[in-house]
Amino acid sequence: MLPALRSLFILCLLTAACAGASPLPADAQEQALDIRSLALPLKLDEPGATSVGRLIWRGGISMKANSRNFGGWSDLHVAADGRSLTSISDAGGWLTAAIDYDAKGNLAGLSNGRIGKLLDLDGQPLVDKAVADAEGMARLPDGSWMVSFERQHRLWRYPTLSSTPVAVEGPAEIERQPKNGGIETLTALPDGRIIAISEEYSVRPGTLMGWIGQPTGDGRYAWHTFEYVQTPDFNPTAIALLPDGSFATIERAFDFIRGVRCRVMRFDAAELKPGGTVHAQELAFLVSPYAVDNLEGLAATKGARGETLLWLISDDNFNPLQRNILLLFELAK
Numbered sequence: 075m076l077p078a079l080r081s082l083f084i085l086c087l088l089t090a091a092c093a094g095a096s097p098l099p100a101d102a103q104e105q106a107l108d109i110r111s112l113a114l115p116l117k118l119d120e121p122g123a124t125s126v127g128r129l130i131w132r133g134g135i136s137m138k139a140n141s142r143n144f145g146g147w148s149d150l151h152v153a154a155d156g157r158s159l160t161s162i163s164d165a166g167g168w169l170t171a172a173i174d175y176d177a178k179g180n181l182a183g184l185s186n187g188r189i190g191k192l193l194d195l196d197g198q199p200l201v202d203k204a205v206a207d208a209e210g211m212a213r214l215p216d217g218s219w220m221v222s223f224e225r226q227h228r229l230w231r232y233p234t235l236s237s238t239p240v241a242v243e244g245p246a247e248i249e250r251q252p253k254n255g256g257i258e259t260l261t262a263l264p265d266g267r268i269i270a271i272s273e274e275y276s277v278r279p280g281t282l283m284g285w286i287g288q289p290t291g292d293g294r295y296a297w298h299t300f301e302y303v304q305t306p307d308f309n310p311t312a313i314a315l316l317p318d319g320s321f322a323t324i325e326r327a328f329d330f331i332r333g334v335r336c337r338v339m340r341f342d343a344a345e346l347k348p349g350g351t352v353h354a355q356e357l358a359f360l361v362s363p364y365a366v367d368n369l370e371g372l373a374a375t376k377g378a379r380g381e382t383l384l385w386l387i388s389d390d391n392f393n394p395l396q397r398n399i400l401l402l403f404e405l406a407k
Contacts (some may be wrong), residue, residue, distance in 0.1 A: 105189060126358045131402075135181060141189055149312060152173070156377070158173060164207050171188070207226075209273075229242040263315060269285075270284060271323075282302045300351065302354070305337065326370070334366055338358045386402075
């Protein structure tokens with residue numbers, strides 16, 4: 075969560091979600107969800123707008139559900155066939171749902187939703203915000219999940235998101251990250267390597283630290299550092315491997331005057347190497363009146379025509395002044 079956003083919630087007397095208390099009760103059980111979707115335009119003052127930067131609009135929705143635990147979505151995975159999604163919450167929850175499309179193949183809504191709790195190393199539900207702040211999620215080649223947490227910085231591997239995890243030894247620098255500025259940007263490659271970028275940790279001005287985790291064959295990783303060049307005021311919140319082998323990221327900024335701004339970025343795989351420096355290039359800039367909120371999750375799939383699709387999900391921080399939104403874009407050739 076962005077620190078300035080937390081300050082805004084306090085000013086609005088909405089401190090419960092940001093003061094460390096999770097809205098998920100200790101005895102929360104997996105349950106079905108009725109997800110209600112409201113269609114969004116790409117641009118509020120121009121309903122006919124169909125593109126922004128190099129991104130073509132393929133639909134967007136604002137989401138609510140019949141559970142007070144629905145919200146805080148901090149990362150996203152969409153199945154390769156585009157039929158379902160999985161997300162995790164910074165309150166220690168997880169979500170699965172089927173994706174519905176309209177006749178043109180654009181995003182129309184979600185159905186068959188289910189919600190549940192992430193567990194701790196003893197198999198108990200994560201409740202306290204200090205330990206439940208899940209921010210990054212990566213689907214590993216064997217189908218398990220790597221999850222990164224802030225506040226108590228760590229990596230846990232879940233066989234399934236409803237099962238008991240095992241701790242994974244992270245990079246040597248993981249504990250040096252700011253309490254609320256840890257690994258939000260996390261993905262896995264087909265060969266099992268883990269890519270992670272810190273939201274705020276830096277050892278050289280103008281850059282943020284990233285890590286490449288090489289599997290060692292015993293459930294552990296050999297970690298190598300790289301640097302991600304930071305756009306002033308912006309911090310990375312998500313990363314996805316694109317079908318062509320390059321990478322997309324979301325970078326987010328917030329202040330009280332301009333509100334939330336997000337940049338969708340891209341960089342070549344050749345830049346991602348131990349000791350290297352990544353210079354991402356902007357694909358699109360999202361700011362009001364364009365559809366935007368606290369975007370923290372990103373996924374990429376290939377569409378029916380072979381097009382590259384980018385999916386973005388937001389973290390509403392369980393704040394009624396914000397929204398859970400899901401956006402779908404096609405990357406222009």
